Amino acid sequence: MTETLDVVLETERLVLRRLVPDDLPALHALYRDPVARRFFPDGTRTLEQTREELEWFLQGHPRHPELGLWATVERATGTFLGRCGLLPWTIDGVAEVELAYLIDPRRWGEGLATEAARAIVRHAHAALELDRLICLIDPENVASLRVAEKVGMRFDRHHVDEHGPCAMYARSRLDPGGFAIVPGHPGASS
Numbered sequence: 577m578t579e580t581l582d583v584v585l586e587t588e589r590l591v592l593r594r595l596v597p598d599d600l601p602a603l604h605a606l607y608r609d610p611v612a613r614r615f616f617p618d619g620t621r622t623l624e625q626t627r628e629e630l631e632w633f634l635q636g637h638p639r640h641p642e643l644g645l646w647a648t649v650e651r652a653t654g655t656f657l658g659r660c661g662l663l664p665w666t667i668d669g670v671a672e673v674e675l676a677y678l679i680d681p682r683r684w685g686e687g688l689a690t691e692a693a694r695a696i697v698r699h700a701h702a703a704l705e706l707d708r709l710i711c712l713i714d715p716e717n718v719a720s721l722r723v724a725e726k727v728g729m730r731f732d733r734h735h736v737d738e739h740g741p742c743a744m745y746a747r748s749r750l751d752p753g754g755f756a757i758v759p760g761h762p763g764a765s766s
């Protein structure tokens with residue numbers, strides 16, 4: 577089924593593709609789950625709130641259509657496992673791109689978020705030629721911190737926004753740690 581949809585990235589176990597309206601029930605099943613949404617400042621989402629977010633991502637960002645959240649689907653079964661991607665923000669007056677990930681709690685600890693995040697990092701640096709990526713993480717979100725570290729992110733600074741304090745992690749295109757990627761470099765393929 578995924579072959580006919582708009583695939584952004586593929587990994588050994590995952591297909592990351594553009595979200596479609598039919599993803600609403602699966603996305604809402606995750607967004608209404610207090611476990612999956614524990615570290616999101618706005619908490620769980622209703623069906624209507626999920627629909628609004630999904631519609632926003634279906635339209636795409638007006639200035640950054642290459643960014644967004646993508647359905648993260650199990651290649652072998654076609655199961656909707658979560659949504660991961662790249663989000664543009666302006667933070668302290670600076671344009672930043674956040675690496676974002678959310679996986680179905682029933683599948684935590686299988687390395688799926690790390691697998692998706694690695695592919696997204698490569699894509700961001702090599703194909704999209706983004707020099708810097710960030711993660712904004714609640715310091716108590718140990719799993720998210722681990723994923724960030726495993727894809728070469730390092731603590732950048734403390735950040736406070738309207739939702740409260742969080743830790744900003746960051747990595748650059750030429751950072752060491754197995755992810756020094758430049759366009760055309762063999763390591764750039766995912």
Ligand SMILES: CC(C)(COP(=O)(O)OP(=O)(O)OC[C@H]1O[C@@H](n2cnc3c(N)ncnc32)[C@H](O)[C@@H]1OP(=O)(O)O)[C@@H](O)C(=O)NCCC(=O)NCCS
Binds near residue numbers: 683
């Ligand atoms: C963060 C998240 C995406 C990780 O997904 P995942 O597929 O379980 O991650 P992985 O299996 O790749 O594991 C990555 C690391 O996190 C650790 N980890 C996974 N779940 C954990 C948990 N509940 N508590 C502590 N560590 C955990 C793993 O052990 C692994 O670390 P290790 O290699 O040192 O053992 C997932 O917990 C999630 O979707 N959380 C809700 C959404 C969220 O908070 N997103 C981040 C917002 S900043």
